Amino acid sequence: MIGFFKNKKKSQQEEKGSTEVSVEQSTEAVTQEVVTQEAPLQQKLDKSNRNFGKKMRQLFSINKKIDEDxxxxxxxTLLMADVGATATLRIMDQLSQSVKRRELSDHAAVFEKLKQKLSxxxxxxxxPLQIDSTKQPFVILVIGVNGVGKTTTIAKLARRFKxxxxxxxxxxxxTFRAAAVEQLKTWGEREDIQVVAQATGADSASVIFDAMSSAKAKSIDVLIADTAGRLHTQSNLMQELEKIGRVMQKNxxxxxxxxxxxxxxxxxxxxISQIREFNKATNISGIVITKLDGTAKGGVLFNLADxxxxxxxxxxxxxxSEDLKPYQADDFVDALLH
Known part of the structure; x- marks a missing residue:
């Protein structure tokens, strides 16, 4: 089994294609919502469930011996779901040891052991993110590359807090993208939320510093600051992110x-690469994983966790807006493997 894993490991880690940079989706979907009954998480994660959970259940529904095969x-199946090489190896070692010790007597026991380790x-x-009310404003800096849904996520967070x-x-x-500035301004007008902005090309650190001063003067509870959609390979923009941090701390x-x-x-x-490189420029304290409803590889969360x-x-x-959900581990694992 380990030999098999080593042969798989390299190919699973190779990146298929580069990050595509695209214009983030409009906040129309956030601001013009039809009130409907909220779908359960397992329905939202249907693609990942079919690729991961269903395949895993099929393995245990077949009358196979509990052996190396x-x-x-x-x-x-774990690797194909983007659970990650290191995490997969650790989980498989634990499963293998349990099997060898005859702790797992049937398929149901193996499945439950696997689910336990993933959980x-x-x-x-x-x-969960806790807003410290003693910090006024409580400042949230949002970073990430273009195309991940960063600006839309800011809109959803703002609506949640409001x-x-x-x-x-x-x-x-x-300030590098006029569309990003206009997107936030339009959304802010519709939701009656003030947006501090300057012209395209303005100094990003200056915009955020001014917003902090304004928020403090107006006793605002939460300030959410957008940043340019940097590629993690753009060193000059990563240096700008470091500058933003220094300027914020002057306030x-x-x-x-x-x-x-x-x-x-x-x-x-x-x-993985994005978080690793961004973490060199700033101290990341939280992750938002978007577009999980559109991917068959929901196991990436385990990869990031590990x-x-x-x-x-x-x-x-x-x-x-309600589709930006506070992360709850048991609910997530249940939705993937139900």
């Missing part, structure tokens, strides 16, 4: 109080 098939890994990054009774302000710090030595990186759940190894141990604050499973 079955373990290799489990291993292969344990998923739980290591379950830590619905909780908090006052919210937005800083249009993505509040503890700012930002939360740094959220938004990653696309369908990008696999690219998401690699970084950074809390996953929210998962995105659709276009509506």
């Amino acid at each position: 079955l373990l290799e098939e489990i291993e292969d 344990e890994l998923a739980a290591t990054v379950e830590q 619905s909780e009774g908090r006052s919210v302000m937005l800083a249009a710090g993505d 509040d030595i503890e700012a930002p109080h939360e740094t959220l990186i938004v990653v696309d759940g369908g990008t696999g190894q690219n998401a 690699e970084f141990k950074i809390p996953v604050r929210f998962i995105g499973v659709g276009e509506k």
